[in-house]
Amino acid sequence: MAGERSAGAVAPSRSAARQADGRRPSGRSLGRRLRSELAGWTFLGPNLVLLVVFLFVPIVWAAVLSFQHSRGFGTPTWAGIANYTQMLGDAVFWQSAWNTLVFTVCTVPVELAGGLGLAVLLNSVLPGRTLFRTIIVLPMVISGVASGLIATIMFYQSNGLFNKILTAAGLPTVSWQSAPVPAMFSVIVVSIWLRLGFTMIIYLAGLQSISPQLYEAARIDGATRWQQFRSVTVPLVGPSTFFLLVMNVIASFQVFDVIFVMTGGGPGNATSVLVTYAYRNGFQIREQSYGAAIGIVILALTLVFTVIQWLTSRGKDLVE
Structure with missing residues (x-):
């Protein structure tokens, strides 16, 4: 009986160890994936900032300005689609x-x-x-x-x-x-x-x-x-x-x-x-x-x- 208990006690511990060992590689792979993605975003980040500041923001600004009346002085007034119909x-x-x-x-x-x-x-x-x-x-x-x-x-x-x-x-x-x-x-x-x-x-x-x-x-x-x-x-x-x-x-x-x-x-x-x-x-x-x-x-x-x-x-x- 004692031997059976000891064998039963050993078996769960081995299975637990196997599960723990199975979790470790997934944790390592997740860490590597996160580091890889972080490195990629680190390289892309400056370019994305430049694109947003010098491309996307001016495009949005120009789109808004195209629906206004503005000659560069004073406050622009809303014009709707008047510039496009012109x-x-x-x-x-x-x-x-x-x-x-x-x-x-x-x-x-x-x-x-x-x-x-x-x-x-x-x-x-x-x-x-x-x-x-x-x-x-x-x-x-x-x-x-x-x-x-x-x-x-x-x-x-x-x-x-x-x-x-x-x-x-x-x-x-x-x-x-x-x-x-x-x-x-x-x-x-x-x-x-x-x-x-x-x-x-x-x-x-x-x-x-x-x-x-x-x-x-x-x-x-x-x-x-x-x-x-x-x-x-x-x-x-x-x-x-x-x-x-x-x-x-x-x-x-x-x-x-x-x-x-x-x-x-x-x-x-x-x-x-x-x-x-x-x-x-x-x-x-x-x-x-x-x-x-x-x-x-x-x-x-x-x-x-x-x-x-x-x-x-x-x-x-x-x-x-």
Whole structure:
């Protein structure tokens, strides 16, 4: 009986020890998880603070201001949707919106096609490809204002570089700064030049993740270089294309520095885009509430495009 009691006493103690041992690893794992999450929030915290202070708070402030009347002096008064209804009859607003659309349609496809072509070329065995990559990427390290000043010198109407070349070739000069179409053409060319390096870098990263065995299999099947590009390269850089499409469209809707430095939105309003028009209202003629409303419209347009593009791309992925 004593032996049975002792055995019975030992058994619960062993089971209790096993339970205690089973609890210790879970406690350690919980502690490690908490420390890991704390470390993550420690790294994210400063960025989140900066985002809240310099992005989300200004957006909310601009949204509130867009429903008020304010010229920067005195107490703002409530205006409701008056600033938004004003846009419906504002001819300059619609012209700026049209110019933004034209600018986007003319720049984004060229940037995507040119960036992919350069990436394919510089991803192959090409003499001096490192030098060419550096030359193409170089505009990325120059600020938009400095690039705009350089472009202004090149497109200057009286004695700019391009008109001097045309004169030397016996051709008539172009009114880059006083004619609407040449002015828009000049800012489009400069914007493509500035963004081409970024597009090429993203496509280069996508190309280098493609397995060479896929191209080898395509060659064995008799595919030409064009067929390899169309059937292997283009589909497999699809995620890069999606990312660049969204980023370049957003950049086109938000273009400001190049146009502001080169043309100031002129001649007339021929190169005025939504951001330059919002700046003009908010800081030059002191219609701050109307400028804020235009800024909210720009934000809404970019969000709508991004969501539509995201849903369309996700639908294709699900089908595949």
